[in-house]
Amino acid sequence: MNLQMFDLPAHQRRRKAPKVASLVALSIALSVATIICVYSPSLLYNPGNVPQAVPSSDSPRESIRRPEKDDEPEAANSPEIEPSEPPSSIKSDLIVAQTTLDRNNSERRSAPSPSPSQGDENEGRTRIPIQRSPEQTKRVSPVPNPAGGIDHSKLGDKESCDLFTGEWVPNPEAPYYTNSTCYGIYDHQNCMKYGRPDTNFLKWRWKPDGCELPIFDPHQFLEVVRGKSIAFVGDSLARNHMLSLMCLLSRVLYPLDVSTANDENRRWVYREYNFNVSMFWAPYLVRSERTDPNDITRPFNLYLDEFDDGWTTKVQAYDYIIISAGQWFFRPTNFYENRTLIGCLACKQDNVTQFTMNFSYERAFRTAFRAIISLANFKGVTILRTIAPSHFEGGVWDQGGDCVRTRPFNRNETVLADYNSELHKIQLKELRIAQEEGSKWGLRFRLFDVTQAMSLRPDGHPSKYGHWPTEKVTNDCEHWCLPGPIDAWNDFLQELIKREETKKSSYRYT
Numbered sequence: 096m097n098l099q100m101f102d103l104p105a106h107q108r109r110r111k112a113p114k115v116a117s118l119v120a121l122s123i124a125l126s127v128a129t130i131i132c133v134y135s136p137s138l139l140y141n142p143g144n145v146p147q148a149v150p151s152s153d154s155p156r157e158s159i160r161r162p163e164k165d166d167e168p169e170a171a172n173s174p175e176i177e178p179s180e181p182p183s184s185i186k187s188d189l190i191v192a193q194t195t196l197d198r199n200n201s202e203r204r205s206a207p208s209p210s211p212s213q214g215d216e217n218e219g220r221t222r223i224p225i226q227r228s229p230e231q232t233k234r235v236s237p238v239p240n241p242a243g244g245i246d247h248s249k250l251g252d253k254e255s256c257d258l259f260t261g262e263w264v265p266n267p268e269a270p271y272y273t274n275s276t277c278y279g280i281y282d283h284q285n286c287m288k289y290g291r292p293d294t295n296f297l298k299w300r301w302k303p304d305g306c307e308l309p310i311f312d313p314h315q316f317l318e319v320v321r322g323k324s325i326a327f328v329g330d331s332l333a334r335n336h337m338l339s340l341m342c343l344l345s346r347v348l349y350p351l352d353v354s355t356a357n358d359e360n361r362r363w364v365y366r367e368y369n370f371n372v373s374m375f376w377a378p379y380l381v382r383s384e385r386t387d388p389n390d391i392t393r394p395f396n397l398y399l400d401e402f403d404d405g406w407t408t409k410v411q412a413y414d415y416i417i418i419s420a421g422q423w424f425f426r427p428t429n430f431y432e433n434r435t436l437i438g439c440l441a442c443k444q445d446n447v448t449q450f451t452m453n454f455s456y457e458r459a460f461r462t463a464f465r466a467i468i469s470l471a472n473f474k475g476v477t478i479l480r481t482i483a484p485s486h487f488e489g490g491v492w493d494q495g496g497d498c499v500r501t502r503p504f505n506r507n508e509t510v511l512a513d514y515n516s517e518l519h520k521i522q523l524k525e526l527r528i529a530q531e532e533g534s535k536w537g538l539r540f541r542l543f544d545v546t547q548a549m550s551l552r553p554d555g556h557p558s559k560y561g562h563w564p565t566e567k568v569t570n571d572c573e574h575w576c577l578p579g580p581i582d583a584w585n586d587f588l589q590e591l592i593k594r595e596e597t598k599k600s601s602y603r604y605t
């Protein structure tokens with residue numbers, strides 16, 4: 096039984112016919128033949144006998160419709176949820192997955208289908224426009240940056256600097272915590288614990304082309320977020336990110352864990368700063384349900400036009416919502432709109448229209464953003480953290496695929512796999528729609544675009560160092576080691592929040 100990708104979908108199992116990325120400069124030891132792409136398209140199903148999708152999406156849909164919630168929240172009794180008692184809770188979800196996850200789904204089909212263009216999204220608004228409150232300029236006393244020593248004055252023009260295009264450059268001062276200074280690292284992302292021999296992958300920072308991205312400074316960050324709250328909404332990579340944040344902050348202090356037992360969601364409070372962080376488990380962002388309550392490998396039903404109450408009813412008062420989603424959309428899923436089955440992905444019913452995942456991906460983000468816009472009292476900032484590619488090479492996830500590199504790519508050494516690039520485009524498109532709509536209500540939607548940066552980090556995954564060699568687990572090339580490259584996500588986050596808090600927020604998002 097595979098334990099590893101417990102809380103990511105088993106999408107990799109459907110990966111085949113990997114595509115060779117243009118790995119131009121890879122004179123590295125691996126022979127070209129074994130370099131099967133940086134994340135080969137997991138949806139290269141055999142399109143042969145699959146009907147083309149005929150989505151009828153031009154019909155107007157209700158803009159904001161609340162589902163009647165008649166199901167238990169997904170999180171409430173789902174077997175992969177763990178009780179929460181730090182530090183042990185933080186590393187426990189793998190174990191449960193062991194008993195629930197059968198990754199042997201052999202469905203291998205799907206058909207590429209262009210995602211339909213969308214109808215008018217603006218009908219049915221229910222919220223009242225929010226008056227922008229007077230500019231709240233919080234002055235942060237300059238604290239020397241103990242972490243990186245990067246000169247803030249070198250920060251480029253905030254109005255124009257694109258943080259997200261750049262390259263990884265050496266940073267001998269990293270990492271800023273270890274598995275002994277931060278208790279919270281999940282076992283299966285605690286790569287050093289499992290004997291990862293190389294440490295150079297820890298010693299990089301992100302350098303945007305046009306400016307510097309300051310290294311995360313826990314003292315300064317805590318001052319900036321004093322009195323604020325952050326909600327992470329998404330899947331295990333959202334949690335991976337949240338734990339990185341917690342570890343970086345652990346140089347100053349640990350949070351109080353106020354999570355409820357048996358809840359996949361996490362809630363932490365930094366009392367001294369009246370700052371709290373929550374993670375809402377919502378891998379599909381929209382309302383979803385299992386077709387088999389006891390078997391997570393069975394298809395999920397996605398209600399693509401319905402809000403997921405598990406988070407949408409709880410984030411209203413938060414200052415920041417960081418939303419992300421990805422790998423779960425590769426799983427076999429049934430798509431519902433208006434409570435009607437309209438199609439599916441990798442399902443067995445021949446009489447149901449087959450869609451690609453970019454259909455559900457697009458709808459899910461649109462509905463999630465719409466949910467946020469519909470929250471009449473929400474005044475916060477919504478940040479879309481874009482898709483972070485995985486990096487299986489030499490095979491698919493369950494057939495020996497691995498990620499054994501020990502240094503980042505230069506940007507001329509790799510390209511984003513096509514389908515990742517598609518998903519990324521969908522995210523940007525949906526973000527723009529939300530920005531436009533949100534601006535009518537005084538709501539800010541921001542881009543947090545990690546996709547390029549992370550596509551350059553094949554060296555940052557646990558690989559086989561997320562478990563003991565004796566454990567029968569496939570290599571993890573999806574999550575990220577902690578410490579590791581996603582610590583840079585908090586460099587970004589710090590900068591994004593700083594921009595918001597000083598209202599110098601009109602920066603480019605493309």
Ligand SMILES: *[C@@H]1O[C@H](CO)[C@@H](O)[C@H](O)[C@H]1NC(C)=O
Pocket residue numbers: 119120505506507508
């Ligand atoms: C890729 O970029 C690096 C650094 O900019 C450079 O040294 C190398 O020659 C480039 N390789 C190719 C194949 O262009």
Ligand SMILES: *[C@@H]1O[C@H](CO)[C@@H](O)[C@H](O)[C@H]1NC(C)=O
Pocket residue numbers: 155156157433
């Ligand atoms: C949703 O379905 C109901 C009945 O099934 C129908 O009356 C209604 O018109 C549908 N709404 C939309 C927007 O398609």
Ligand SMILES: *[C@@H]1O[C@H](CO)[C@@H](O)[C@H](O)[C@H]1NC(C)=O
Pocket residue numbers: 197199201
């Ligand atoms: C997994 O799939 C293989 C090949 O399709 C089959 O031989 C095996 O019995 C399956 N295992 C389970 C647990 O279904």
Ligand SMILES: *[C@@H]1O[C@H](CO)[C@@H](O)[C@H](O)[C@H]1NC(C)=O
Pocket residue numbers: 206207208209210211451453454514517520521
């Ligand atoms: C959706 O998927 C198909 C095939 O993978 C692709 O051709 C299409 O351009 C994708 N993207 C969008 C936005 O429709």
Ligand SMILES: *[C@@H]1O[C@H](CO)[C@@H](O)[C@H](O)[C@H]1NC(C)=O
Pocket residue numbers: 274275285287288289290
């Ligand atoms: C931390 O990593 C070291 C190896 O660097 C390992 O020996 C130790 O067991 C790990 N400790 C924890 C608490 O994970």
Ligand SMILES: *[C@@H]1O[C@H](CO)[C@@H](O)[C@H](O)[C@H]1NC(C)=O
Pocket residue numbers: 323324353362363364371372373409412413414
């Ligand atoms: C965190 O802050 C938000 C917004 O003020 C609040 O709704 C939520 O209850 C807080 N969570 C905890 C665990 O204190």
Ligand SMILES: *[C@@H]1O[C@H](CO)[C@@H](O)[C@H](O)[C@H]1NC(C)=O
Pocket residue numbers: 436444446447
């Ligand atoms: C598909 O066919 C099956 C078996 O004939 C039937 O039970 C099911 O209702 C059909 N589904 C749809 C959406 O037509």
